[in-house]
Amino acid sequence: MMPKNVLGIVYSNSYDASLGALTARRTMGSVPFGGRYRLIDFPLSNLVNSGVTKVGVIANSNFRSLMDHVGSGRPWDLSRKVDGLTMLPQFTPTVVDGNNRIDSLSRIMDFISYAKQEYVVLMDSNFVCNTDLSKLFDFHSKKNADITIAYCTGTLPKLLNQAVLDVNEDAKVTNIGIDVKTTADVNYSANIILIRKALLERLIGDAQSYAYTSFEKDILQKNVSTLNIYGYKIPEWNCTVDSMNTYFEANMELLKKECRRELFNDSTPVYTKVRNDMPVVYGITSECKNSLIADGCQIEGTVRNSIIFRGARVAKGAVVENSILMQDAFVGEDAKLNCVIMDKNTVITPKKVLSGDKSYPLFVGKEIVI
Amino acid sequence: MAKKTECIAMLLAGGQGSRLGVLTKNIAKPAVPYGGKYRIIDFPLSNCVNSGIYTVGVLTQYQPLELNDYIGNGGPWDLDRANGGVHILSPYQQIKGTEWYKGTANAIYQNIQFIDRYNPEYVAVLSGDHIYKMDYAKMLQFHKDKDAACTIAMLEVPWEEASRFGLMFTDDDDRITAFEEKPKNPKSNKASMGVYMFTWSKLRQYLIDDENDPNSSNDFGKNVIPAMHEAGERLFAYGFEGYWKDVGTIDSLWEANLDLLNPKANIDLSDSTWKIYGRGNATAPQYVSDKAVIENSIAAAGCEIEGKIDYSVLFSDVTVEEGAFVDYSIIMPGAVIKKGAVVQYAMVAENAVIEEGAVVGENPEKCEDLEKWGVSVVGAGVNVGKNAKVKAQSMISEDVKEGETV
Numbered sequence: 001m002m003p004k005n006v007l008g009i010v011y012s013n014s015y016d017a018s019l020g021a022l023t024a025r026r027t028m029g030s031v032p033f034g035g036r037y038r039l040i041d042f043p044l045s046n047l048v049n050s051g052v053t054k055v056g057v058i059a060n061s062n063f064r065s066l067m068d069h070v071g072s073g074r075p076w077d078l079s080r081k082v083d084g085l086t087m088l089p090q091f092t093p094t095v096v097d098g099n100n101r102i103d104s105l106s107r108i109m110d111f112i113s114y115a116k117q118e119y120v121v122l123m124d125s126n127f128v129c130n131t132d133l134s135k136l137f138d139f140h141s142k143k144n145a146d147i148t149i150a151y152c153t154g155t156l157p158k159l160l161n162q163a164v165l166d167v168n169e170d171a172k173v174t175n176i177g178i179d180v181k182t183t184a185d186v187n188y189s190a191n192i193i194l195i196r197k198a199l200l201e202r203l204i205g206d207a208q209s210y211a212y213t214s215f216e217k218d219i220l221q222k223n224v225s226t227l228n229i230y231g232y233k234i235p236e237w238n239c240t241v242d243s244m245n246t247y248f249e250a251n252m253e254l255l256k257k258e259c260r261r262e263l264f265n266d267s268t269p270v271y272t273k274v275r276n277d278m279p280v281v282y283g284i285t286s287e288c289k290n291s292l293i294a295d296g297c298q299i300e301g302t303v304r305n306s307i308i309f310r311g312a313r314v315a316k317g318a319v320v321e322n323s324i325l326m327q328d329a330f331v332g333e334d335a336k337l338n339c340v341i342m343d344k345n346t347v348i349t350p351k352k353v354l355s356g357d358k359s360y361p362l363f364v365g366k367e368i369v370i
Numbered sequence: 371m372a373k374k375t376e377c378i379a380m381l382l383a384g385g386q387g388s389r390l391g392v393l394t395k396n397i398a399k400p401a402v403p404y405g406g407k408y409r410i411i412d413f414p415l416s417n418c419v420n421s422g423i424y425t426v427g428v429l430t431q432y433q434p435l436e437l438n439d440y441i442g443n444g445g446p447w448d449l450d451r452a453n454g455g456v457h458i459l460s461p462y463q464q465i466k467g468t469e470w471y472k473g474t475a476n477a478i479y480q481n482i483q484f485i486d487r488y489n490p491e492y493v494a495v496l497s498g499d500h501i502y503k504m505d506y507a508k509m510l511q512f513h514k515d516k517d518a519a520c521t522i523a524m525l526e527v528p529w530e531e532a533s534r535f536g537l538m539f540t541d542d543d544d545r546i547t548a549f550e551e552k553p554k555n556p557k558s559n560k561a562s563m564g565v566y567m568f569t570w571s572k573l574r575q576y577l578i579d580d581e582n583d584p585n586s587s588n589d590f591g592k593n594v595i596p597a598m599h600e601a602g603e604r605l606f607a608y609g610f611e612g613y614w615k616d617v618g619t620i621d622s623l624w625e626a627n628l629d630l631l632n633p634k635a636n637i638d639l640s641d642s643t644w645k646i647y648g649r650g651n652a653t654a655p656q657y658v659s660d661k662a663v664i665e666n667s668i669a670a671a672g673c674e675i676e677g678k679i680d681y682s683v684l685f686s687d688v689t690v691e692e693g694a695f696v697d698y699s700i701i702m703p704g705a706v707i708k709k710g711a712v713v714q715y716a717m718v719a720e721n722a723v724i725e726e727g728a729v730v731g732e733n734p735e736k737c738e739d740l741e742k743w744g745v746s747v748v749g750a751g752v753n754v755g756k757n758a759k760v761k762a763q764s765m766i767s768e769d770v771k772e773g774e775t776v
Contacts (some may be wrong), residue, residue, distance in 0.1 A: 035655030074445075075652075082627070260654065269652035274446070276647050278639035279406030279670035279684075280656065281631075288664055294655040295407070295671050296640070308655075 003051030006115035007197070010043045011104065012059045012066050012176040014124035015159050018242050021365050022343070023062070029063040029125035031058035031247070032326045032344070034254050034263070035294040035307050038069050038225040039241065041272045042130070043123040044076045044085075046206060048132035049268040054083035056111055058104050060090045086111065102207045103217035109204060114199060120200050123187070124191040126159075128250055129238035130263050130270060133192075136232045139171075140194050145230040147199075147220070149173060150192035152187055152234050161216040163189040167231040176221045176229075178214075189216075190234055199227075210243070248341060248361045251324050253306045254292055275312050285316050286369045301331065312342075315350070340364060373453045374486040377510055380481070381414055382474055383430030383498035389619045390747035391699045393719055398430065400498030402623070403702045403720070405630055405639060405646075406670040406683050409440060409660045410617060413503070414496045414646040415447045415456070420644050421506035425454030425488055428498075429477045431461060431470060446649040450499050459484060459498060473588030477576040485570065493573060495566040495590065501637070502563070502614040503644050509567050509608045518596065519572040519603035522546065522563035523610050535561035535704075536591055538607050546605040549596065563614055563702040564640040566590065572603060613637035624717055626746045627683045627700045631666055653686050661692050670703075677707065685720075694724075699731065702750075711754075715762070719750040725772075732762035 012029030022031055038058070047055055055078055059066055072078075073085025088108045101122075105112070112120060119140075120246060121133065131150075140148040151165050161313030166175035166189045180186065195203075203219050212218035220229065237259055239250040253259045262269060277296025282288065286300040298310040301318035308314070312325040317334040325331065329342040332350035339356035343366040348354065352370055356362030373725040387399025394402060400411035411428075415758075419427050426449060437458075443457030454538055459481050461470050471477035478485075478495065485493060492513065494506055504523065513521040523539055537558040539548040550558060576594050580586050586593045600607055613636045617623040629635035639646055649748060653672030658664060664679040672687035677694035683702040690696055694707045697714040707713055709723045716731035724730055731746035744763035755772035770776050 115694075255657070256659075264654035270654070271652045274650050276394070276645050278646075279668045281640070282664050282669070282679075284666045286665055288658045289662065290660045291658050292655045293658060293669075295388065298640070299714045 001119065001133050001141045003137060004053050005117050006052050006054040006119040006121050006133075006137060007042075007115045008047040008052045008121050008123065009105075009108075009112070010040060010047075010055060010123045010125060011101070012040055012057055012063060012125050013061060014126050016062065018126075018159065019244060019247060021363055022244065022247065023060060025366060026065040027062050027125070028241075029057070029058060029059075030063075030069050031125075031241070032309055033247075034251060035126065035292045036275075036310050037270060038066075039125045039128065039274050040066065040070065041270050042116040042128050044070075044078070045268070045270045046129065046131055047121070047123070048078065048271070049130075052133070053078075053080070053168050054115055054117060056086045056088050058088045058108060060104060061330075063089055066332050069273050070223045071273065075273050077339065079269075092333075098214055101214055102204060102218070103205050105200070105215075106208050109201065113167060113201060116198070118197055118198050120195055122191070122193040122195070126241040127190050127192070127238065127357070128241065128263070129234060129236055129239070130265070130268055131188075131236045133233055134269070136194060137191070139232045140230070143171065143230045143266065144228065145194075145224075146196065146227040146229075147229045148232050149220070149229065150190045150194075150232045150234050150360070151187045152190050152238055152240070153187050156180065156182060156186050156188050157240040159240070159242050163216045163220060164189075165189060165231050167233075171230050171232070173224060173229040173231045176216070176224050178217050178221060179229055187231065188240075189234075190238065190240065191233075192331070193220075244361065245359065248324065248358075250333075252305070252322070254301065254307065255290055255305060275310050276370060283316070286314075301333075309344075318348075324361075343368070346370075372489075374488045374647060375425050375490050376453060377423055377492040377494060377506075378425040378427070378454070378488050378490045379414075379494040379496055379506070380478055380484065380485070381411070381418075381426055381428045381498050382477060383411060383428050383437060384434075384471055384477060385433040385497075385499060386465060387499065387618060390623065391620065392747055393620070393623070393717070394433070395749060395767060396433055396497040397705075398432045398498075399550045399618070399635040401440055402617070403685055404617065404623070405499060405627060406668045406685055407650065408646055408648045411441070411498050411502065412447075412646050413435070413501050414498060415441075415449070416644075416648075417449050417502075417506060418506050418644045419449060419647065419686070421504075421508075421510075422460065422593075423506055424449065424451055425490075425496065426456045427459045427481060427484055428456060429459050429471065431482070432478075433652045434458070434460060439651055440647070448645045454488070454681050457484065473593075474590045475577060475580050475586075475594045476588035477574075479581050480589070482574060482577065485574075490570050493570045495568065497564040500564060500616055502610075503612065503637070503646070504565065504610060504614075505563075506567070509565070512608045513567045513569075513606070514542070516606045517604060518567075519569050520598055521567040521606045521608050522595070523563040523567075524560045524607040525610050525614050526559050527561045529556065532556035532559045532561065535761075537561055540607045544606050544609070546599065546607050549599065551591070557659050559643055562591070563610060564591075564616075565610075566595075567608075572598070589733045591617060604621050620717065620745050620747055624700060628681065628698065630668055630683065631681060651686070659692075662690075691731050697733075716746040716760070718748045719752070721750060722748045722752045722754070724748070724754045727757040728759070728770075730754060730760040734762075 012027040078085035162178040283300035294310040311328040347369040383400040387394040449456035655671035659676040670685040670686040677690040749767040759775040
């Protein structure tokens, strides 16, 4: 299958509610991640690196920061005359539930129908991975599948309508469970779904006439015996962000060399909006250990086991440990932070001491001054 | 015909920069990396955009491949425009034959047609090898206020350095009364920065006259400006205050990089109102490991730092392994400093590899003969073998074998 023949559809609002305060004023897609990225950079880069040329981004609510970040799609080379990136913001008077895939898709059905691509790949924003989707496309053709669902094996993410797949030795999906109660390792859907456009049009049309609401239950689960549904196991390192905790842990994973090697490489870079910051400046009094630091930071104090986003500053005498400082956060002199997530533009005034726990990081909301 | 544009800029980027030796072996001087993530040309280009000049002709001649590739459509500087934008202007074939750019003035002369398309009132002529942040709009206003034919940006330099520059004498109204080119005993400390603002109708005529003069070397400083001065044109000096450095030599390039670590040097690249733009690649944030010690340094995205870094500038994707020591040095993109290697008072160019235990450069404080001390340079892609030694002032363009001293 030619990647050019696949239309990418990315949900920016996927599971917004699971991150609470972090998505109070932004979409899941625009949640900062890994020092310089936003979560949507991963699906967009995966699509582009796999050869997909046309991408639609569904934005139902809270999408100002997303629009600002994605813009014309230029950082992903998707600002094109032919194909390229299209933002698909909510424009109906009734607010659509961000998690209702059927509603979201029916609303953009004309966009999908007009596209010349024969296949559609649906993706979420809360799945962090650097994966070659063209392998999934080839898998789909080889299996002559109607639907291919990409899955991972591990602990089930705590997400609404999370699908669990039973996959036989031929990789065929024999059964789909929704919201299964288990703590064992399972094959859970990464919510990357490849489907022929004509079939998607029919399924969404039917779902609307029956007033179905759940893509997972009413489309995937109901059709598991009538359609050829196959499961494609994602071989690369990945993480599904389903809570503040997994968000924190996924960021901290990046301090491991193996994980960085998997997520960042020269041949399939993760693209993001360029900020043109200067390189990191380390002062005479700086001490920095086991940390990921983005451009534009000024480190005068001590930073350990932390992720520091673009433009953040740590003043003299300050100690930042096991923490995430988002864009332009400022930690004043002699302040001490442990297990804290500081959102964008936050300020910790001098000598303050803040501490959370690795299992419950303390979150400081956007633009708050402490 | 393009839309009429009040002021356009012509950026002289054809120089070889032979004094930079191995650093300009395959690239033009303006493409030389600077400051952790920039190239020299980012400064004049960003100054243009920040000053509201959106039409820029870049005159290239020497090894233009990398420079052309880097500038591309000008997108990173916001210079991909429907009207104007950045244009690469290389020498071209004409009916009377093919001619290289013979001098700075001839380079502009050969592109009169390009300039005329925009029918500008004013043309800024800039050089592509200086590090500075300057608002050309203010200089243009000064030029208009003085009703000048040519305005030259001027910097008051320390008297002891004045003899290295082209100097100007001015009256109370800042009008230039005389020039002095690199005199032994300077009587002025007002140095020309190589930044010119011309009234195009005037410059156009002087360029044609200069071209018709067989004895001219077709240079702005040597021929065109003196000719304008002799003819009694209104020449003014526009005083500039701030950081400015010609990075034409190894020492000055090294110093200019380290100036970024010196708060007194007055070059602040973190100023969000005057950003310096550059073409970035999509590299991950840098990682600093448990074993790393990094102080008073600048490091760009994609670096993996496990060694000790002091008073140095690391460009993107540089690897410094455990136990390695980088001191007073500039490490360009993709270079690798392996375990236990020492790089001090040196510049290491792109993708060079310093193998385990090798020592590049010498500390002047431990150097017996200071006359022989100087910054060491390792060229792009060069491999310095295990336990090899690169002496002070050495400039390496070929691989150094294991244990060898050069």
